[in-house]
Amino acid sequence: MKNIELNRLEKAIRDVPDFPKPGILFKDITPVLANAELFSMSIHAMASTVKDANIDKVVGIDARGFIFGAAIANLLGIGFVPVRKSGKLPWSTESESYSLEYGESVVEIHKDAISPGEKVIIVDDLLATGGTAEATLKLVKKLGADIHSACFFIELEFLNGKEKLGETEINSLLVY
Ligand code: AMP
Numbered sequence: 001m002k003n004i005e006l007n008r009l010e011k012a013i014r015d016v017p018d019f020p021k022p023g024i025l026f027k028d029i030t031p032v033l034a035n036a037e038l039f040s041m042s043i044h045a046m047a048s049t050v051k052d053a054n055i056d057k058v059v060g061i062d063a064r065g066f067i068f069g070a071a072i073a074n075l076l077g078i079g080f081v082p083v084r085k086s087g088k089l090p091w092s093t094e095s096e097s098y099s100l101e102y103g104e105s106v107v108e109i110h111k112d113a114i115s116p117g118e119k120v121i122i123v124d125d126l127l128a129t130g131g132t133a134e135a136t137l138k139l140v141k142k143l144g145a146d147i148h149s150a151c152f153f154i155e156l157e158f159l160n161g162k163e164k165l166g167e168t169e170i171n172s173l174l175v176y
Helices: 003-012 035-050 064-076 131-142 162-166
Strands: 013-015 025-030 057-061 080-084 093-099 105-112 119-127 146-155 170-175
Touching: 003 035, 003 064, 003 170, 025 162, 035 064, 035 170, 057 064, 057 131, 064 080, 080 131, 093 131, 105 131, 119 131, 131 146, 131 162, 146 162
Parallel strands: 057 080, 057 119, 119 146, 146 170
Antiparallel strands: 013 025, 080 105, 093 105
16 A cells, blocks of 8 residues: 555544543544545455455454454455354354453354365454454364464554464554
8 A cells, every 4th residue: 555545544543542441542443434435445455465365254353343354355255254242143153262451351253154274364453462363363263264364454563462463474554
């Protein structure tokens, strides 16, 4: 993506201090989503990271990963699989728990959502500490998926989320 386009995206992202709690600078991406040109530019750039890789499915993380992931899956002409917070999926699930700053959280996936050997990418809006993405990687591996890479709209590099994701290739559009 050209620098001028990246600048436009950066300007559109709204920094909200102390949300959802004191000390967090929340990256609000809703102004990007509301602008057809910026949103289209973003999903095209994210999808281009797997061009010619013959990906079978896009795995999107609850909830903003659904917005980018579903649009990317549609662009690539492949299926979309949601990874949800616990208790939301109606069918038989595989689950993985991970620690948050305070307490624990659980992510789930339908057991039949990915067949062993299918090549997938994992998509979320933002990589922070990497806990959510790490749990998602483990979950998808349990189903026997071949993980090509993980793709984020934003990466907060100073939080070292990448370290939790081991050898997995990471592609982030905007890095802070
Ligand atoms: P983590 O597990 O710490 O990598 O957190 C990733 C998840 O939390 C992503 O799904 C993001 O949507 C959300 N998140 C974490 N930090 C921020 C932030 N500063 N601004 C917006 N979303 C965030």
